[in-house]
Amino acid sequence: MARRGSQRSRVISWLVGLLLALLVWGISVIWPTAETPPVTVVPTETPLPPTATVVPTETPLPPTATAVPTEPSSEANTPVPAWRGADGDFDYYVLALSWQPAFCETKPGKEECATQTADRFDAQNFALHGLWPNVLNDPNHRFGYCDLSSDVVAQDKAGQWCGMPPLDLSSATALDLSTYMPGTASCLQNHEWYKHGVCTGMSPEDYFALADHLVSLFAQTSFNHYIAEHVGQTVSRSEVLARFEQEFGAGAANYLTLRCRSVDGTSLLTEIQLVLQKDLSSPYDFRDLFPDLRISPHGNCPTKFEIDRVGLGNF
Numbered sequence: 001m002a003r004r005g006s007q008r009s010r011v012i013s014w015l016v017g018l019l020l021a022l023l024v025w026g027i028s029v030i031w032p033t034a035e036t037p038p039v040t041v042v043p044t045e046t047p048l049p050p051t052a053t054v055v056p057t058e059t060p061l062p063p064t065a066t067a068v069p070t071e072p073s074s075e076a077n078t079p080v081p082a083w084r085g086a087d088g089d090f091d092y093y094v095l096a097l098s099w100q101p102a103f104c105e106t107k108p109g110k111e112e113c114a115t116q117t118a119d120r121f122d123a124q125n126f127a128l129h130g131l132w133p134n135v136l137n138d139p140n141h142r143f144g145y146c147d148l149s150s151d152v153v154a155q156d157k158a159g160q161w162c163g164m165p166p167l168d169l170s171s172a173t174a175l176d177l178s179t180y181m182p183g184t185a186s187c188l189q190n191h192e193w194y195k196h197g198v199c200t201g202m203s204p205e206d207y208f209a210l211a212d213h214l215v216s217l218f219a220q221t222s223f224n225h226y227i228a229e230h231v232g233q234t235v236s237r238s239e240v241l242a243r244f245e246q247e248f249g250a251g252a253a254n255y256l257t258l259r260c261r262s263v264d265g266t267s268l269l270t271e272i273q274l275v276l277q278k279d280l281s282s283p284y285d286f287r288d289l290f291p292d293l294r295i296s297p298h299g300n301c302p303t304k305f306e307i308d309r310v311g312l313g314n315f
Contacts, residue, residue, distance in 0.1 A: 097126035
């Protein structure tokens with residue numbers, strides 16, 4: 001009897017143990033504790049969704065755009081000037097640059113002379129008189145008025161420049177022209193276009209954009225600075241020509257004309273004229289712009305002359 005009770009106790013203990021084991025297993029399935037649940041790692045810099053596009057700091061040009069370098073690395077990459085390919089029938093250019101203070105001594109009644117100041121561009125730099133297409137054996141520059149009506153020619157020769165047909169110029173070109181050509185105050189641009197510009201094969205816009213560029217380029221030369229440094233002083237013709245050749249090369253003075261006027265017995269430099277080649281498609285250095293033609297200069301300055309300063313009668 002005691003033996004049978006002992007067996008019953010062992011069975012009960014085994015069953016209790018089994019139940020406890022099943023209970024523990026069930027709890028571990030429903031509420032696991034042995035393993036840490038999986039954690040989703042969120043990166044510090046969350047990546048863009050699959051449909052997003054990364055935009056770089058410097059956005060590249062679209063496929064149809066062309067990048068223009070600030071300083072052309074080669075001739076192939078150089079922007080083509082608007083004046084390239086002008087088809088006028090002539091042989092060379094003459095770039096006429098005025099020394100405005102001396103010019104104003106001879107034309108004091110002009111508005112550009114009455115308003116000249118010491119801090120204006122033309123007080124320290126050569127200013128634009130004109131860019132003249134020219135032909136051989138025409139030293140007095142009679143070539144002009146190409147395909148113009150007789151009425152316009154007569155109006156120009158009568159000096160009625162402000163009444164001539166207006167020119168179609170961009171605001172940028174017109175603004176530059178008002179600086180580089182002070183004679184715009186007297187409508188000089190109209191005279192220059194209808195007598196000379198019409199013979200170039202260019203539009204007024206391209207013609208004056210080129211002229212503006214040439215004046216700006218010449219203002220940066222050492223020769224321009226040399227003249228400005230001698231304002232109010234007397235210089236020799238030989239020294240001026242030597243300075244020109246020193247910068248632009250041996251023989252360059254053959255393409256330079258010095259024009260002077262005598263005012264109250266004093267010879268003043270009023271203008272210089274530069275002979276330039278017909279092809280001005282790359283006008284970036286005057287040393288490259290002189291032609292192969294031999295053009296004799298027709299200057300009239302004496303052996304010594306003065307560089308005038310701003311103001312009438314103070315030379």
